[in-house]
Amino acid sequence: MFYSSSTFPASTKRIPIFGWLLLLALAVHAPLLLFQLPAGSFDGNTHMFFADHYAHHWFNPWNEKWFAGFSQTSYPPLIHQLIALFSHIVGLTMAYTIVQALVILLLPIGVYRYARLWVNERASLYAAIGSIFLGSLVMMVYQAGQINTTFASVMLLNSLPFFYLWIREGRMLAFWKGLAIFLVGCAGHHVSMIFGTPFFAIPVICLAFIDHRDDRADATMRQVATRTIIFSVLAIIGVLVVLAPYWVQLYHNPIKQAPIYHESRANYILEPVQGMNYFIIPTAALILAIPFIFWRGATDKRLRPLFIGWWFVAMIGLGGTTPLPKLVFGTRIWEVLTYERFTYWATLMALPFAGLIAEWLIDRFRGKAVAGLALAAVLSGSGALAWLHAHPIQSSPFSIDDVVSFLNRDDHARYRYITLGFGMQLARVSVLANASSVDGDYNAGRLLPELMAGGSAQLTNAKYFHHGMEALRSMLQHADHYGLKYIFVRDPYYEPLLAFAGWRQAEVYDNGNVTLWSKDDVPPAHRITPPPGAVPTPLEGLLWGTLPMCTVVFALTLLIAFPERRRLAETIDFPATTDAPEEDAVVLREAK
């Protein structure tokens, strides 16, 4: 049957568990990473765009390339700054790949350590192995390009075991390590930490309350509660300090824009394609574990908090299939959030249960179970890759070389430009071109009234949004004001509006895939005066350029200077029947 606490085989002495996990993660994901698949994801180019700005202007978060100027303090900087650092050595795209690779390598370690709170060492190892093949990980990394969310999630998973040790046993070193790693996660993506932490941490707090009565009494209920409050308060203060410029800009420019449609808010039953993309493919073989999770989660007292947490996050991950997300977050936040990250978290929280099943199956069916589980894991990951291949996020590739070349020559950067029908290539153009655009692939950074009024996202995708064409029309009406002279069109749908509004087709690129439209009487672009408080002060720029990186230095210093001493237990047969050399032999004496 199942064991909640047992010991791990002694064979792990030679190569540490984490070493095996890293090698396996590398073996699975390195080929995909070396093909630079993450760089072709939805948000990959946007993250590289942010990173490119830090690479050139580390202490100046005001970026004039999008929206005629926006502040990058509206998005946590750590990941982009790490990419910027690496980009000086290996280039931007490879730097993005390296940082994403680091996240993937840290994931099984985080899952192992988090699972270890709930299940035995062997089940935790199986859970960690499973995390490498998660369909949701594939979707997050290679489709969505959610490098920040995956980073923050990994930090959360690695932080919580220290948090548990602190609230359970009051170890100061665990406190500082947990806090430091938590702040690193916040500097990477505070939204993921804010919305993810309750689902992951509350079960851990409940576990500490449950565990304090077991074994030896390490702490009273009051002590556990007090330590939880201390950690929470200091974590909140830490986030406020580390991301201070973010809170300043949020105070000056609260998010007022209209909600933007996202497929993850659909009802997955009524829209089966979205159900496939956001539930079936990411959850993959873990779907088979759901009945077990219900049964074991409800019946095992120690696993019950994890079960409840998993259930909540899984239900929220169903997006508009249930009214739960709207009830939990309220209508406003419901319309702002996207829900693929909740499914990702649900799969992470399901892994300890999956580890238990794997342990039981292997104990019972040995080789057959290993083969079956391996097949299920591989099919989960490769199935997601196959889905991405069958449903590419960009159906027909096209070249942006001529577009970039045009913008970077003959002083064309004196004017602003937009692209229409470029999709995620908009961000790639922005990275490579010197000119400024009134569009951008980052909705929260928009300050221009033409873009904020309707519920549309990028102008380049205007036709897909309810009020998208109104936003585009409004922007074109004020082309003179913004110095918007050049429009690169890849979708003929937009041509009638441009023609009636006075733009004329000037050049044709990429065998007719892209056309350049220009308006003759547009004056050169001038600096658009941003709303008060929108431009970060030099002090904010300094803090933004130093504090997030300081969290990494602080965490690494603690982890390296005070390495974790693992408790390695091993099962010893009694009476001892060992052929080991004399010096390694275990001496056992029967108690009299």
Next chain:
Amino acid sequence: MNRILAIVMIALTAVLIAAGTAPSKSKERTSSPEGAVQAFYDRVKADDYRGAYELIAPSSNVDFSTMYHDIAGRDGSLKTLSQLRDAEPRLLAHNGNEALVRASLMWATAVGDLHESRDLKLVSSDNGSWQILWPKHHEPNLPPQVISENYLRWDVIHSDSEDNEWGAQNAESPHVRITSMNAVEREGKVIILGELVNEDTVPGYVDIQGILLGKDGEQLGEETSFDKISHVLLPKEITPFRIDFDGVHINQVKKVTLNPTSVLVPASADPVIGVLHQQLEKTDTGHTVLKGELMNQSGQLVNIPQVLATYYDNSGHVIWISDGYVDQALRPQVPVPFAVSVNDDIAPNVHSYRVVVNHFSMDRPSA
């Protein structure tokens, strides 16, 4: 107790999924004429044209293809670049087994929102549900013919010198002049109306920028004529223009500055689009509209026409300009109706009017 928790959680999951799914599937009610029309356009909105066709009465004698193109457009017209956003049916008449329903439709199109009003006849079927009698349009089938073209055309040869800035013409701009200008306040905004003439012997691309200055010299607004002007003017051609300033009252305005710009561009006089049978009419709701027909007298298809109507008072001043996109393509020699609205308070003062037609053709996007 433990099993109860599992059962409760499973039940809760099922209830939540049911609660999230059930309200989304609104039940279609074809038992009333308005319900049938609503169901019809709901299916159109969901791109379920086959489903919509099922609500057409067999007695209409309309095949699926005809109905589909009646709704979704053909020949690259504006309707082919449109998506139905909203439909609001209203019962106009109900007589036993027959009814008349007006559907107010809102389309999101490639040039902006388009409102359409469509009257549909319905008949009650044997099972009590209502079905739409889809009108059968007679599409004129022109015999094969040759249309000779003798239109004027102007080309521009640019200098090949590498010293030239991209797009710079280094040629004198066509002479244009604003011949009339009027400022009015309507619907909470100041509107500048007028006409511009190309006085030159070469065609020009024209645009007008308007700046409103307040009593203290402060700038109240800066806008352009955008799509309410003919941007390409042939020699001696006149275009109306209209510039809208939202959120400004006319008593705030001390000065209006208009900056016309012109650039030499290649142009041709084709296609020639005639405006036929134009007249002011009252709709059954009491509003005034200018109705007429457009006739493409050339041999090539015009995908999207735009009508710009200028209204004059007794003394020949421009008192209003209205515009509208026509959602049908102009096939050669086939008349297509158009209608643009006129403000009710202006209609009594209209003494004469003039209609010009802008156009977009997919094979000549910049024409």
